[in-house]
Amino acid sequence: MTHSIAILGASGYTGAELIRIIATHPQLRIAALSADRKAGQEMSDVYPHLRHLDLPRLCTIDEIDFDKIELCFVALPHGLSQALVRDLPRHVKVVDLGADFRLRDPAAYEKWYGAPHAAPELQKEAVYGLTEFYRDQIRTARLVAGTGCNAATVQYALRPLIERRLIDLDDIICDLKNGISGAGRAAKEAMLFTERASDVLGYSQGGKHRHLGEFDQEFSAIAGRKVEIIFTPHLVPMSRGILASCYVKGDAHAIHSALAERYADEPFIRVLPFGKAPGTGGVLGSNFCDIGVVGDRKPGRAMVVAALDNLNKGSSGQAVQNANLMLGLPETSGLMLSPVFP
């Protein structure tokens, strides 16, 4: 039996990645694709790589007959999803890939996003979409909030360690290296090929990145106390991929054991042997997250390194994984595609 889904905001990179994944998903069927500014266009004009697929023409959201839609993926810029999701028919399940429902606290939302939330009641209802840690709630959720791509990467590295108090909670430094697709498809001078091709550059430095709102919420919740990490992303010249180098204080072997144990049965988290760290090249195009732990010559110090594909495990792959749970499908359905290398 197939389930009809819609993608709202299908013209961005996460929309295209959703389509790519769903195209070989045995139980999902794309019934509608919206993209307000490109309504009326064929998807093959917007994304020529998808031209072999028989897809519905891009439409406006108003044109969608939601009676026939079981689940919506919402891939809109933050701010736009709130009212939209609020006004969808209640029978439609929603996986939001944007930032609008990640924070449960209206004050936190306003602090990080600069405006009050338009649907605070939904903020409370939404389940945080980090599948491996919210699996049971996701199964029964109507609205799941996809995590930030950086937020996912670092949480895979650190959640089990914070939960089990294996690391010093006051000294966590996360240095990220990010592929450019995280910036989306909007035309910006700073994201031109020429600007990025030979540059490594930090951004939102100094505790200003919005994903910190997620880290604070999640890490403080599981620690039972306030936890604030130091987190700096850097743009590097590649299209996809995030590498999180997390510098922590704790016993490297205990850290590795905890991670290996926690993820032993997880189909998408691959923990490397102790002392080996992953690169982004091993996960591109896939829903896998690779994690490694390396000790240091300084005792009591360790590095936890996590790598994932921001468009896939960090966004659209995660979204499908959550949709699978919400629809009662096998969690891995459509997602066991191997990474593409080289």
Place this chain on the structure above:
Amino acid sequence: MTHSIAILGASGYTGAELIRIIATHPQLRIAALSADRKAGQEMSDVYPHLRHLDLPRLCTIDEIDFDKIELCFVALPHGLSQALVRDLPRHVKVVDLGADFRLRDPAAYEKWYGAPHAAPELQKEAVYGLTEFYRDQIRTARLVAGTGCNAATVQYALRPLIERRLIDLDDIICDLKNGISGAGRAAKEAMLFTERASDVLGYSQGGKHRHLGEFDQEFSAIAGRKVEIIFTPHLVPMSRGILASCYVKGDAHAIHSALAERYADEPFIRVLPFGKAPGTGGVLGSNFCDIGVVGDRKPGRAMVVAALDNLNKGSSGQAVQNANLMLGLPETSGLMLSPVFP
């Protein structure tokens, strides 16, 4: 029912791509992986991106029990396959991804590869693996010779035109732009990141590239006269992909119609609307070949542009497509993966 296959020479890029494709192929099962110099190693050490797969350890060819193998993919450097394939048990079907069986004429082989062929009787038996043009023979073949990646790209662009005499056979110029993975994984100074990252450079220029042997054989056969094209590949700073810009003399609209008609029912050849040309970015990671035709301000001139992924449609995807036919499976089985973009 699944078919057991072996990959001989599994440690190269085409070997890894075969594994990636076969991993989600519903009817193929990898029973053995050989790599003489890396025998004993785990595939996950050689290619970390495949570490989620349950694969046999790399072995030597001698260690393989061929009684249990129905079909072998041979991904060895040219010269090594000849005696090896000759000595395989006759019940084993073979798809050779190398150059050893592409040329049917022993003299032509010796001319282009600089040594006499070790198994000339197999040269005659081998079927040329350009699926869309040798489909019926491939179905019943025991030995299929995978085409050169450049040879595939240009033939998709030009074969229907040469067959139907739509272009001047004495004035065909094919300028190719090639991703670096075509050079394989061998450590060579010229293929270092630093050497290639900001360089576009022709190679094997002036009619020296070995794929010319294939072009001469195939184009002359279908034209019923000698046809020699001008063909120049260029290395460009990307890992995968070939773009063939073919400059021909003929009527652009007639050319487009002929290609559109010829490939209308082909599942993996996507002909674009007249006047549009593809890029490599639309086919990476997939078994698709995109073709476009553009006219010129000079009447009677046209450009036929073809794009494919050299490791996939140009090599390992083609190999699986041929194996599907040889094993009586649906031709598209395991191959409908969409391209990865960006």
Place this chain on the structure above:
Amino acid sequence: MTHSIAILGASGYTGAELIRIIATHPQLRIAALSADRKAGQEMSDVYPHLRHLDLPRLCTIDEIDFDKIELCFVALPHGLSQALVRDLPRHVKVVDLGADFRLRDPAAYEKWYGAPHAAPELQKEAVYGLTEFYRDQIRTARLVAGTGCNAATVQYALRPLIERRLIDLDDIICDLKNGISGAGRAAKEAMLFTERASDVLGYSQGGKHRHLGEFDQEFSAIAGRKVEIIFTPHLVPMSRGILASCYVKGDAHAIHSALAERYADEPFIRVLPFGKAPGTGGVLGSNFCDIGVVGDRKPGRAMVVAALDNLNKGSSGQAVQNANLMLGLPETSGLMLSPVFP
């Protein structure tokens, strides 16, 4: 003695490259930098790599005191230079890096640029800035029109051959591979890192590229008859560089001799030994143009390959070379910087 110059339109890539070159030029002094939309900003904010230089703040053109300016480099989008150059004080020499004065014929200008020329009398006065071929006229010119970057590359490869009738004038095919900086710094979706990083894609195909106006004008003039080449540029994933692969009919050795002889005394044109073709990697960041000639297995066919840096020899380096001549300075002054590799 130093000469005071101004750069109008200093915020684009060619403006930045002009500043980089002039910064170590012993006889030029930057007196004014204009950039209308960024007027008031420091150059170091627009181009951080130049932050060590003591440069005038960006201003509007109106703010410049032209009494103190001896020569202006005009690096504005085409269309904007015409009236502007017309209205400059007559004592100011002008090197225009844009397209406004490249075509001498008002009808040709209107055909290729879609609007009548605003200063047709200047069209006639302007000297075409291909230094090695217009040197004497440039010395005494008040207005020099920089060539298109593609136009320069191909002309270096072919002018001596057309002049001496060494090649068939009716069968010239030029396939170009272009770095992305040729598209400038304007924010365009198609020029994002993610769009270009793994793609090779032709553009303005089919005889539509505006540089054809220059080719027609120049090649027809030196041939004494109408010459129309086939010319197709392709975007490749690198920031700088143009490789022109020119397929011609003629004797390869005679072609090589003619080029070697013609450029023997040229300081910036490096002709390689017969049979060797250059790559773009050998000229980046410099004012050099490398040229190679390769024969073919088909007699009477040859490939002439030219490589240069589109921002330097193809634009800003050429502009300084012309300015040197116009100001009576040594032609190579400030320009002998070696290419940067890797």
Place this chain on the structure above:
Amino acid sequence: MTHSIAILGASGYTGAELIRIIATHPQLRIAALSADRKAGQEMSDVYPHLRHLDLPRLCTIDEIDFDKIELCFVALPHGLSQALVRDLPRHVKVVDLGADFRLRDPAAYEKWYGAPHAAPELQKEAVYGLTEFYRDQIRTARLVAGTGCNAATVQYALRPLIERRLIDLDDIICDLKNGISGAGRAAKEAMLFTERASDVLGYSQGGKHRHLGEFDQEFSAIAGRKVEIIFTPHLVPMSRGILASCYVKGDAHAIHSALAERYADEPFIRVLPFGKAPGTGGVLGSNFCDIGVVGDRKPGRAMVVAALDNLNKGSSGQAVQNANLMLGLPETSGLMLSPVFP
């Protein structure tokens, strides 16, 4: 007056960069270039980008007449310089770009490089080549040991802070992003274009990188106590450049003031305004090092970011800067080339 120099080991990337710099240096003249395995070849065959220069043919070291050489740049793999430098005539000044003389302590050398030093008396004589901090000793030195490229980057960021005790000496974490040219031109599988083009990968993690020997030596010396930093380099897909993200405990404003003050008169160190961090794109091809300081939302935390070109300021540019001092020339001679962007 010009000074005759030789480059021993001229066929590596640092050798080529030395030649590029010296080619426009007004007081240095290249008298000999050695490259044992490539002896007899023309430099233009080894590095086509330098083909416009009139350079001596590559020779063996034995063929060099050192009577005519005033200063040698030694760009050999570590281990080879020791005996070689010991046996050079005493009148020859030496700038060693390798690792052989960076560590003053024979035991430290053996610990980090795995073999006893062959010329321990020279280890003591050698002056550490971080120009801005050893300027006076370098002026009178006969042997200067070029620093590691990572070691230079991090020391520019941190030395003034450690000297003045502005940061916690027990909690310094330096995460580096490195261009691939740091691995040199040797053919290695791991450095192929295909392996590196879409990968970010840490290396020598966990306190194993040899540059730690330099950090320990230098930082402990200026602190007057043992200082051990945590230091992890990462390969990113670009040819040149190092970005060092240094996470420290201290007052961000005090840190910025100290750095701005310390480097106010340094011609090659560009300190950015408070709150701004540099990228590698702003220094490529130049001898500049850019430094920025950013605070954090967590009080008492700061990030010091330094960027330089590993082949230039991190190696060959530094070497020329030191040679200038050793020869009594202006320190900036030949080195004021602006960075190349894009």
